[in-house]
Amino acid sequence: MHARQDLPATGTRICLPSGHFGTVRYVGPVDATAGLWLGVEWDDPNRGKHDGIKDGKRYFECRIPNSGSFIRPSSSICYGCSFLEALNNKYVEVAHGTASREKIILGSSNGAIEVEAVNLDKIRDKFANLERLREVSLDNEKVSTGNDPGQILSACPNIRGLDLSATLLSNWDVVAMITVELPQLERLALNRNRLQPPPSQLRASPFLRLSELQLNGTFTSWEEFTSIASFIPQLRVAELGYNGLRFLSNAKVSAVLARIDVLNFDSNELGDWRHTNGALEPCTSLQQLILSSNGIGEIPSLGSYPSPLRGLRVLSLSSNKLHNLGDIDRLYEWCPQLESLRLTNNPLTEAHDLSRNTRQQVIAKIPPLRVLDATAISARERSDSELYYLSLVAKTVPGGDEDRMKEHPQWTTLCTKHGRPDESTADQSGRLSKYLIDVNIHRCSDPPGSRFTPELEESLMSSTSLRVLSTMKLGLLRLKLIKAPGVGKNPRNRDATYVWLRMGDDTLAPLQDDEQELGWWGIENGSHVVIYIAHQN
Secondary structure, three states: OOOHHHOOOOOOEEEOOOOOEEEEEEEEOOOOOOOOEEEEEEOOHHHOOEOOEEOOEEOOOOOOOOOEEEEOOOOOOEOOEEHHHHHHHHHOOOOOOOOOEEEEEOHHHOOOOEEEEEOHHHHHHHHOOHHHOOEEEOOOOOEEEOOOOOHHHHHOOOOOEEEOOOOOOOOHHHHHHHHOOOOOOOEEEOOOOOOOOOOOOOOOOOOOOOOEEEOOOOOOOHHHHHHHHOOOOOOOEEEOOOOOOOOOOOOOOOOOHHHOOEEEOOOOOOOOHHHHHHHOOOOOOOOEEEOOOOOOOOOOOOOOOOOOOOOOOEEEOOOOOOOOOHHHHHHHHHOOOOOEEEOOOOHHHOOOHHHOOHHHHHHHHOOOOOEEOOEEOOHHHHHHHHHHHHHHHHHHOOOOHHHHHHHOOOHHHHHHHHOOOOHHHOOOOOHHHHOEEEEEEEEOOOOOOOEOOHHHHHHOOEEEEEEEEOOOEHHHHHHHHHHOOOOOOOHHHHOOEEEEEEOOOOEEEEEOOOOOEOOOOOOOOOOEEEEEEOOOO
């Protein structure tokens, strides 16, 4: 039987022997049962059974539906340890004594190789010097409290980077108790924690030099983030991915927001482009923005208002729902200085007719762009893309310049740069064919030999034709091959995609340098390329 003084307070973080983390939301009796219970909201909703309601009576509330349950108080419940206890457990290994020789097993040998080592205690002593630590990871080490004032500062004053992800920290006061004693701290990761909303005041100067803060998977709201950011005067990089954010509202505007360079909102639900970027207006120094996997379906016209993203250089919009190339024209209105863009896994980049020449058109539509989908844009590729784009517009949009400018805002600028395309020959067999080549792609189930033999041809899994620019880099061709039907979209396949060029004498030449263009490799119209993809999914 547990006395009430032995029970945790509400808000306490706990961990079960099964590895499940949770937050105590209720302590007390439950109707029609004997004894005391803990009402817990679990980090993993699959561990829960309800949202705090038992037999029609509400005992506590959960942020995530059906993530709560009741458990009995137990000595097996872990309430965590202090920062220094976790640090010593991980980084300080007890000396083995005076023996100068020890036998150790090489970890990569799965126990098969045993070697004899000399004077390992000297190495242990070196690593046991916590003052030397610069980067510390206590991820999943169940830290729940700080230490007495001065102890952390005395033990490890030189930590620059600290990972306190997936711990039992419950509130920002405890975080501040630790960081205030780390005067050199620049980077702090608090991913996958469940911290209570920040208070209106924190202890003096807990984050003086902190420039990077990670709060991924913490369900921190934009209002809570902007409140805590006001205590971090040097903040430059902030990560708020996987937080279930739908809107960025009720921000506490401070001078700190104006200094932030990088914001990461990966895998939230920020589908309203105009609202999201309107909320970022205080972030006047923003250089990099990650909005991957947010369900963004369109980019509206900027209108007559100044863009809050006018200084943005790097943007990720991968794995959204963009399907119209007109969105790219409007994106340039919002981001006139954009240099790097990710668009993979949007409908407009997938393997079908709409996406066949998407890369060339995106390059032509955004003049300052230097990198697209992690592949650099060479001067030659830009020139070829712009020429192709001019030909495409001349072929598909009837009327004069005014009509074409409505749908293609770069038309006049590119005509001035390259000259007007010869519209009399801008048909299916005209200017387009000057910049595109058809490459025959043959996929085999096993690595081929050194020659393209009749036996190899008979065993091919598939053969198809791919129309590409001769200025395309080999790395981008690998990506296109991954997206081909039946190959799968596991990004790891890029490194496991092997490519050979069939030469005139039927020998197979391996192609390995992803930075070289197809034309450099000798790939031309009608060339035959053999591919093998290992570890397919």
